Amino acid sequence: MSRAEIHVLAPTRFADRPDLPGFVTDVRPARRDPVGRAAKAADLAGLAGLVVPFDPEGVESLVSAAGALRATRHARVTAEFHPAVTTPVYAAKLSASLQRFSAGRLDWKIAVDLDRDVARAQGDFLEGPDRYRRAAEFLTIAKGVWHAPSFDFEGEFYQVLAGGLRFPASPGPFPRVYLSGSSPEALRLSAEHADVHVLDTADQEIPDLPGVTLGLRLRLADVDTTAATIREQVDRGVGVFLIDAEPLPDAAYLLGESLIPRLARLARQDKETVRG
């Protein structure tokens, strides 16, 4: 089996901590940075990264990702957002600063297929396949201003004139783009723009997306079962795993202690099997 990238999903709501027995002096300060602590755990546990999901009932992901990048050294931090939150030029500019601040460790997960009521509460009234066309324009412009010294775009949803980030050298790598979905529109968008296409389910048919890495979101069962699932999925060509494990940061340390070594052991066995 080849190497699998293990990312954890960040907590987006501030969970209560277990009460201490009444006779124990409790000086725990208010929790202000659960995403940063989870990110640090993922970093120190040797995981590939942390994903901050778009959660309308939770903290905002780009702001949280910025704090997580500051708290880490090696982990990649992926912020999930939907294209209606900002203009593509501004998304690129904010992200370019984060890339410069973090040595290029920020990635984007673009949520296109929002629930109708959630979208409207976010101020987004676009529906159906149009959302994929807008996402395509959004990504085209963001990449365009990132890479081109002068970039013009006249589209259905956006216009830019003489855009282009004014960095002396390159602002660093454009964030890796995660996309998902199984509709024809979603797969077309992924073919054009995805670096990672996240499958909807573990038994979804493998889409034909040449050059795109496949990803899968998994809930952590026990370590043995999850390791076995990852091994199966790696054999199907999946390379990136977004693990839903609670509570963080503890679950990230658990993955570092047990899941990562288990996967390494399985990979060694596979090699020996091939040689044998």
Add this chain to the structure above:
Amino acid sequence: MVDLYWRLHMEGDQTSLRHRVNSRGGFAPDAPGRIAPGVRDGAPDGFGHLDYLAEVALATEDAGLVGGLMPSFPHTDDPWAAAASLAAETSAYRFMIAFQPGFLHPVQAARMTATLQRATGGRVVFNIISGGGGPPQLWWGDKVDHDDRYDRTSEFLDVLKGVWHGPFDHKGRFYQVENAGLPDWLRGQPFPEIFFSGSSPAAIAAAGRHADHYLSWLEPFEALAEKFALVRAHSETPPKFAVRVDVLARETEDEAWEEIRQGWAARPARAAEHGDSVGVRRGRSFLDGAGDGFRDREVQPNVWGGFSELRDGPAFGLVGSYAQVAARLDELLALGVDALILAGMPHLEEARRIGAHVLPLLKGPLS
């Protein structure tokens, strides 16, 4: 109480006003002898612009200033990115984030703000700018024209406040939301103070509705007083006033002017700026007919209009001894100003200098 802020250079910093060269952070290239990004043995030395910004923020806290204005232009790093990055390593520092309403959706702005308020214990402040127009505005992909941008700003702030206290429904000219709000555990936090900039009639009308503080660049004091009177006349509830002031203060007046003399002698030729900023035009108008010598730009004692030749930004600032600069700041406070945004080059050492030598001399608005 008077809130004293210090500017945070999102565009990079100079080592002094004597040479107009960015050598710390910003978009300066890696080179030996520079700070952020610096070079050690031919490779980046691991101290980046954000590390330098953090140092300036901590120096600002140490100096007794309440926080920093974080500007936003095409040639700067992004203030939301920097504020969110520095939230956890500052303790009292207020992040005055400059942003243009056109670039973020108000629901997104509400969610980002509530997240940062929670992370910082309520240390976010807004500097709402509506854009200088011209080519820079098109660079951002924003085609809304000057006066419409203030209408959009007004509607943006209505929606942002509505969402903050939601649930909120709205169908307007620029924005529409249905049942928008914040999750329970992010609700009920303080809404950031709004510092509002703009010198045009459209800006002043919008400021009258939304500003906690009407923020102006430094101008000759009489002109400032007139501008404030105009804003008061246009406002149902008059806002407070804030002024952004560059300061070059030294032990003696001669030392301060010698810095200026050297900078003036070394200043590069300037390209003309394009845009529809009324504030920039006003700033130039006070210098019509000024001669070519650096002291010709001193329009009243210690008020010097040549800063824009020595660094990016507004023309006017204060030059003088510690005591003179403190006296001029007191005069500004006496005009009814209750927040100052001070700045100096380099931002790190000058923050410490001002904290040690000028702030202790202030007598306050009642002197």
